[in-house]
Amino acid sequence: MELTRRGALALGAGAALSLVLPAASARAAIEDSIANFTGGADIGEGGITLTTPEIAENGNTVPISVAAPGAVAIMVLASGNPNPDVGIFRFGPLAANQAASTRIRLNGTQDVIAIAEMADGSFVQVANNVKVTIGGCGG
Amino acid sequence: MISRRDFLQVGMAAAALYGTSGFGKWGRLAAQQQLTQDELLQFDTTGNLTLIHVTDIHAQLKPVWFREPEWNIGVGEAEGLVPHITGADFRRLYGIEDGSAAHYALSYNDFAALAGSYGKVGGLDRVATVINAIRADRPDALLLDGGDTWQGSLTALRTNGQDMVNAMNLLGVDAMTAHWEFTLGIDRVTEIIENELNFPFLGANIFDAEWDEPVYEPYSMFERGGTQVAVIGQAFPYMPIANPGWMFPGLSFGIREERMAEVVAEARGAGAEVVVVLSHNGFDVDRKMARNVPGIDVILTGHTHDALPEPVLVGQTHLIASGSHGKFVSRIDLDVADGAVREVKHKLIPVFSDVIAPDPEMAALIEAERAPYEAELTEVIGQTESTLFRRGNFNGTWDDLICDALLSEREAEIALSPGFRWGASLIPGADITREDIYNATAMSYPNAYRIEMTGEMLHIVLEDVADNLFNPDPYFQQGGDMVRVGGLGYRIDIGKPQGERITNMTLLATGEPLDAARSYVIAGWASVNEGTEGPPIWDVVESHVRKLGTVTVEPNTSVEVVGV
Numbered sequence: 052m053e054l055t056r057r058g059a060l061a062l063g064a065g066a067a068l069s070l071v072l073p074a075a076s077a078r079a080a081i082e083d084s085i086a087n088f089t090g091g092a093d094i095g096e097g098g099i100t101l102t103t104p105e106i107a108e109n110g111n112t113v114p115i116s117v118a119a120p121g122a123v124a125i126m127v128l129a130s131g132n133p134n135p136d137v138g139i140f141r142f143g144p145l146a147a148n149q150a151a152s153t154r155i156r157l158n159g160t161q162d163v164i165a166i167a168e169m170a171d172g173s174f175v176q177v178a179n180n181v182k183v184t185i186g187g188c189g190g
Numbered sequence: 191m192i193s194r195r196d197f198l199q200v201g202m203a204a205a206a207l208y209g210t211s212g213f214g215k216w217g218r219l220a221a222q223q224q225l226t227q228d229e230l231l232q233f234d235t236t237g238n239l240t241l242i243h244v245t246d247i248h249a250q251l252k253p254v255w256f257r258e259p260e261w262n263i264g265v266g267e268a269e270g271l272v273p274h275i276t277g278a279d280f281r282r283l284y285g286i287e288d289g290s291a292a293h294y295a296l297s298y299n300d301f302a303a304l305a306g307s308y309g310k311v312g313g314l315d316r317v318a319t320v321i322n323a324i325r326a327d328r329p330d331a332l333l334l335d336g337g338d339t340w341q342g343s344l345t346a347l348r349t350n351g352q353d354m355v356n357a358m359n360l361l362g363v364d365a366m367t368a369h370w371e372f373t374l375g376i377d378r379v380t381e382i383i384e385n386e387l388n389f390p391f392l393g394a395n396i397f398d399a400e401w402d403e404p405v406y407e408p409y410s411m412f413e414r415g416g417t418q419v420a421v422i423g424q425a426f427p428y429m430p431i432a433n434p435g436w437m438f439p440g441l442s443f444g445i446r447e448e449r450m451a452e453v454v455a456e457a458r459g460a461g462a463e464v465v466v467v468l469s470h471n472g473f474d475v476d477r478k479m480a481r482n483v484p485g486i487d488v489i490l491t492g493h494t495h496d497a498l499p500e501p502v503l504v505g506q507t508h509l510i511a512s513g514s515h516g517k518f519v520s521r522i523d524l525d526v527a528d529g530a531v532r533e534v535k536h537k538l539i540p541v542f543s544d545v546i547a548p549d550p551e552m553a554a555l556i557e558a559e560r561a562p563y564e565a566e567l568t569e570v571i572g573q574t575e576s577t578l579f580r581r582g583n584f585n586g587t588w589d590d591l592i593c594d595a596l597l598s599e600r601e602a603e604i605a606l607s608p609g610f611r612w613g614a615s616l617i618p619g620a621d622i623t624r625e626d627i628y629n630a631t632a633m634s635y636p637n638a639y640r641i642e643m644t645g646e647m648l649h650i651v652l653e654d655v656a657d658n659l660f661n662p663d664p665y666f667q668q669g670g671d672m673v674r675v676g677g678l679g680y681r682i683d684i685g686k687p688q689g690e691r692i693t694n695m696t697l698l699a700t701g702e703p704l705d706a707a708r709s710y711v712i713a714g715w716a717s718v719n720e721g722t723e724g725p726p727i728w729d730v731v732e733s734h735v736r737k738l739g740t741v742t743v744e745p746n747t748s749v750e751v752v753g754v
Contacts, residue, residue, distance in 0.1 A: 104444045105665040108430045114402065114442075160688075182666050185654045186431040187608065187718045 081128055081135050081164075088126045088139070088166060094174045099125070101165045103179045110157045110183040118150035119167035119175065125151065126168075130178075131161025159183050225291055225308075227546050231323045236535045237525030238415035240328040241466060242321055245336025245492035246514035246612070248370075249346035249354050251556045253310035253543035254614035254629065256515045257579040258497070260298045263684055263754055266662030268474045273496035273511060284499050295517070295540040296497055302577045302617045308542060312516030314357050315548035315556055316541050320519045321361060322549060328523075330414045334421060335363045336492030336512070337470045340382075341370035342612050344628035345563055350378050352386070353559040359388045360555055365410050367392050369426035369433075369470045369493060370612075373634045376438040392423020392468060394453045399442040408453045417464060417526045420457035424450065424469040426493060432669040434635050434718040445475065445665055447482055454485040463529045466490065473511055474664035480504035487531045488522060495581065495611045499538045508534050515614060517541055567625040572735040574622055576743040580613035580630060583659065584751065585674045587743040588613055588630050592715075592727065593676025595734035600640045600724075602713035603699065604648070604678045609655070609671030610716075622741065627731050631715075636726040638715045645704035648712070649692060652680065657688035678704070679748035686753065698748060 099119040127137040264274025294304035340351030394408035497513030525533040596605035658668040681694040695704040715727040
């Protein structure tokens with residue numbers, strides 16, 4: 052559902068709203084990306100932190116940061132975007148820390164997912180929900 | 191008046207007369223017609239540190255009427271908890287006698303009748319008297335302002351907040367944080383902070399949007415009562431979403447819980463024995479933050495305009511709610527020893543304008559600030575036979591009147607008025623002056639737009655606003671109360687997820703369901719988009735009220751609320 056230009060004028064920020072869960076094709080794309088990254092290995096939890104705003108101030112440029120001490124690579128996915136792949140950060144053996152920050156575009160309210168590959172070949176995952184809203188009506 | 195399907199019939203049983211809080215006492219005294227300034231200010235000074243909290247004054251220099259909400263629904267973990275308890279249930283909870291001054295100050299029932307007995311509330315000259323009296327007990331008391339101070343009246347609009355800056359400087363505020371302040375535009379805010387303000391402007395959660403660096407001081411350290419007190423400022427977290435981001439384009443906000451934890455630790459590391467957060471988060475956000483961030487002794491809450499006669503304790507953190515519009519002043523006495531808070535005593539002091547004498551110095555300042563605008567302010571536009579109020583989750587009578595004005599003056603099928611929490615009330619029989627209209631509308635993006643929107647789009651908008659109010663996680667509650675509607679009826683199921691709450695949207699003019707594909711002519715105001723065109727809303731309302739002469743607002747039955 053796209054906001055019409057005139058509609059967006061009424062209340063807000065003109066961010067496109069996607070109020071539905073990822074479609075089947077999008078879920079498949081996410082699963083493919085994860086499988087390519089992990090090689091089908093089990094994914095655990097813990098040891099990875101993902102920092103995102105609760106509500107995006109601007110869905111076109113949402114600041115995120117991710118950290119996983121001891122990781123060799125961290126993949127970031129935007130589960131509700133037409134193309135969920137955001138990118139993979141790789142850390143060499145001389146990296147002082149295993150953390151990265153960037154800004155991503157979000158098509159609507161959705162989960163942002165980060166998966167870290169640890170030095171021992173194991174994987175851990177974290178997901179945060181980020182809300183994209185029309186806004187306005189501010190108290 | 192909104193229909194509540196499973197409405198609870200509340201008994202008028204006499205409330206308990208023997209409450210344990212100091213608050214119950216002035217309720218009883220009031221019932222005995224013994225309300226005096228001395229009794230309102232009575233406080234057994236305790237400990238070694240006093241905090242004074244005012245917040246959300248919304249530029250109200252003069253006394254006003256202010257009706258507390260009937261509808262204040264709590265969702266998720268806040269369901270059934272204060273401040274989401276109203277009316278008779280609220281009075282029973284705190285042992286407040288029906289018909290007492292406390293009833294009038296803190297609940298909505300019989301508002302017009304009690305307003306006749308107890309009069310107006312607030313007025314910054316009365317607030318000054320309360321603060322001076324506390325300082326007479328405790329000369330080094332810390333006076334903290336939670337923000338929403340520079341916006342909400344004709345004079346604040348005309349002077350770009352200068353009248354309020356002058357008044358708060360005279361009041362001797364020690365620190366403030368902000369929300370609507372930024373709607374004056376970043377240049378004006380910077381000018382005030384650099385050249386006008388006599389005290390720190392704090393915002394731990396305000397960052398440069400490009401470089402992600404703090405822009406304002408996160409906290410100030412005060413040595414008071416022989417102890418080190420850190421006051422951390424937390425500005426309204428959803429500033430660029432709920433209000434026009436283009437007015438302060440370089441700034442990023444957010445709750446930033448981890449940042450708060452860092453600043454608390456930094457303040458403790460710098461020697462703070464007491465950590466106070468001066469917050470504009472809103473009560474439910476503060477309740478969650480208090481649970482997640484250790485080491486905060488007191489959160490002075492704001493934004494949601496709640497007034498609570500006792501602190502709410504979350505772990506070791508005391509949450510204080512001090513109302514709005516100058517109606518209350520909170521006094522908090524702390525006993526601090528050996529690096530820890532040992533005792534907290536608190537009183538929510540209601541500022542009854544007819545009981546508390548105005549402070550002459552502040553009264554003179556207010557008179558001088560208003561003098562250039564006096565004729566404009568006092569011009570009578572019409573009268574009202576109904577109570578006009580805004581506060582509440584859904585349509586109030588002020589916004590019903592504003593929506594009627596939009597429908598009629600802008601020739602629209604549907605009107606939208608934002609769910610602001612600010613705006614004073616009027617009682618039946620009162621004149622409607624130009625000042626009264628501005629008290630419900632004065633802000634810096636007032637253009638009354640007129641657009642076309644499909645039924646589907648309007649549904650998306652209502653769902654979006656509803657989720658920003660009723661999302662079960664308070665960190666995802668972005669803004670004000672529900673957008674108010676004219677010419678449109680709907681049913682809302684609070685407990686449903688976004689996209690499923692709003693049904694039965696009906697065009698009231700025809701009684702027909704809204705057609706998702708058809709375009710409707712919509713009028714509204716307070717768009718956050720730059721370049722919005724249309725006359726300012728106060729002119730639209732003034733023209734409408736002039737034509738009506740006498741305003742009567744019929745009970746609004748167009749919103750059906752279920753799932754409460």
